[in-house]
Amino acid sequence: MKTKQLAELAIDQGNGIVRLAPNWVPRSFCIPGRRIKLHPDDYYALGGERGGIDERWFSSTTPADNGPLTGVDEGLSQVVVKDGSTERRITLRDAVSELKGKLIGDRLWKEYKCWPMYSKFFDNKGPLPHHIHHRNEHAAKVGQMGKPEAYYFPPQANNYGGDFPYTFFGFQPHVTKDQVKECLMNFMKGDNRITSISQAYRLDPGTGWDVPPGILHAPGSLCTYEPQKASDVYAMYQSLTNHQIVPQELLWKDTPKEQKGDFDYLMSIIDWDLNVDPDFAKKHFMRPLPVDGVPKMESKGYREHWICYKSDAFSAKELTVLPGRSVVIKDTAAYGLIMMQGHGTMNQWKIETPALIRYGQLTNDEFFVSEQAAKEGVKITNLSDSDPIVMLKHFGPGNPDLKIS
Secondary structure, X not given: OOHHHHHHHHHHHOOOEEEXXXXXXXXXXXXXXXXXXXXXXXXXXXXXXXXXXEEEEEOOOOOXXXXXXXXXXXXXXXXXXXXXXXXXXXXXXXXXXXXXXXXXXXXXXXXXXXXXXXXXXXOEOOOOOOEEOOOHHHHHHHOOOOOOEEEEOOHHHOOOOOOOOEEEEOOOOOOOHHHHHHHHHOHHHOOOOHHHHOEEEEOOOOOEEEEOOOOOEEOOOOOEEOOEEOOOOOEEOOOEEOOEEOOHHHHOOOOXXXXXXXXXXXXXXXXXXXXXXXXXXXXHEEOOEEOOOHHHHHHOOEEEEEEEOOOOOOEEEEEEEOOOOEEEEOOOOOEEEEEEEOEEEEOOEEEEOOOOEOOOOOOOOEEEEOHHHHHHOEEEEEOOOOOOEEEEEEEOOOOOOOOOO
């Protein structure tokens, strides 16, 4: 059966909702925090040389950029299709390409010709290096797009905080460009101490941060839900993190060949004003905001909050369906979702939250909802009389429902 036929079959079978397979991604420079439900024997399923699996990507049409050992279709979400008694798969990227607006909506297809975001869990035992995602002007030089992102720390995935539940953002307001450049030039001298001129913030489950491109950030060790633009562009500006040396090639990652060795070019990637803004926390910290009045929502059997809402490139909600209740939830845009808690049904699909997942195992915890299905309303029934259903929903750019003053 051809790709187009499989894509049509998938969306028809699900009445506008398609099931996605778990999409695991390793990072050679990270130690897994082991909170993303992967079986303990499988965190190094791809071999020690690839590093531990510390990420699971959601609704991704973006290939992972993990160097020369990157696997075929690594980072690309797979749509699961029933073809008679056989289970087949196609990438979500191919499904979007074939179905176009029928899946992601005409608004997004006409403007982007792709699904322009994805989300992920990143789950690390320790902190990540202080690094940067390029703005459009710099990313375009290596054939990529700039990358805004946002963080939310789901309580269900953070029963413990790891080694360092604090994130460094930017620089202290009095820091000079010469100080930062000196740190970069000291990258090969051991610890370049770039976080000594930054400032860290404690991370609290149930809250989040907005991170535009051009901001240096060293994410802490909470398990993080991270909606972002469909790009994997970055460069590491810290040379030693949690007693681990960061390879020099990651300092120059996504630098044009002719600019490698040019520290002034690395400095130009930094959005200076954002990095030294004394009101950084006030502008970028995010507490959940209710979509409607909480008593009104609870009387209907649910609660819904915006959890990522400061970027034009994406947005995200947390939906809770109360025990024993059945609700119909309408949105005006397509979205992907990941289950965090509970079990029940979503239209004709079974939805559940697995406790443990083997590498390669299929689950019923991740789906993609077409724009038409979202507008018509998704019926979610909680089959438990004690446990709420909780899911996280990630949307593309320009969400018409996002109206926050």
